């Protein structure tokens with residue numbers, strides 16, 4: 001398995017990742033502590049889509065002692081947003097609401113420009129605008145959310161970034177990110193830019209404010225480097241809460257824009273989304289007759305996972321789907337039809353909010 005900010009491949013073993021990356025599992029005890037502040041646990045916690053963390057217990061200690069914290073997450077604007085990207089953003093909105101927390105959201109238009117040889121800055125600026133509409137559609141509070149474009153807002157980041165960069169050697173970023181002598185020097189410096197928003201609130205207010213980062217586990221290498229640097233430049237180490245990857249609709253692998261046929265984009269038409277769902281890999285048998293006799297295998301089915309992680313909130317209903325699939329009472333066509341309906345409904349609503357976001361987008365950008 002390979003999990004880096006730029007490549008996720010192979011069969012992902014999340015237990016092993018916790019060991020390899022040196023993070024902590026999200027224990028039942030910690031979930032109970034979160035519940036005290038949020039009420040019923042969010043679906044992404046209940047279903048263990050978020051599964052690992054660093055220092056989340058410390059963030060809660062601070063919060064319980066009356067100390068506020070800020071949230072930080074982001075997006076590399078390299079194309080349209082897919083529903084996998086929405087996973088950490090939906091959860092971030094939940095945390096913003098429940099903990100009344102300010103959010104810094106970084107659009108790494110520089111990273112994507114530096115990584116893709118054919119990209120222009122105009123192109124990443126266009127995606128920054130489009131992707132911000134998706135972010136707003138998730139329902140974040142304009143009063144408590146600031147979207148940072150690295151290219152436009154570099155003045156805000158640069159001082160912190162060079163303070164961090166001074167403590168990170170080329171050999172460290174080579175080892176952590178796999179950079180080579182042939183990597184361009186922009187991308188070699190970039191980890192310092194992604195580190196900077198962890199400390200913006202502290203730098204702007206002069207008060208040391210803890211920071212919590214909700215994101216998928218692929219971004220963790222950045223935080224390893226950032227956490228080493230933080231005390232050296234006078235700030236708290238940023239805490240993280242990591243999610244798994246929403247799978248694509250094919251056999252294995254995360255949802256990724258590089259495989260558009262197995263990926264549901266937020267701007268897909270109902271017909272496009274429906275077609276992808278009908279072509280999805282399932283845990284079904286080769287024939288309907290066989291499936292009715294011996295049942296399907298929900299544990300390998302992408303459709304089942306979409307219900308589980310996003311599109312069926314009711315825990316009892318989920319148990320029912322599992323049972324009916326295994327006994328052959330429902331077949332793949334039934335599940336695909338139901339999921340297609342829900343996804344189309346979701347996209348219609350998301351696209352309506354996305355359109356509306358054009359009226360408020362200026363409120364979200366740093367002035």
Ligand code: TYM
Pocket residue numbers: 005072073074075076077084085086087088106107108111194213214215216217218219243244245246247254255256
């Ligand atoms: P990017 O654009 O690759 O991904 C944006 C966010 O989506 C998460 N993600 C997924 N989550 C669940 N299922 C998936 N299939 C899936 N694919 C991607 C990513 O983990 C990320 O949280 N360099 C970053 C941008 C960035 C950032 C940050 C991200 C800057 N600062 C702070 C998180 C936190 C990037 O290119 O993300």
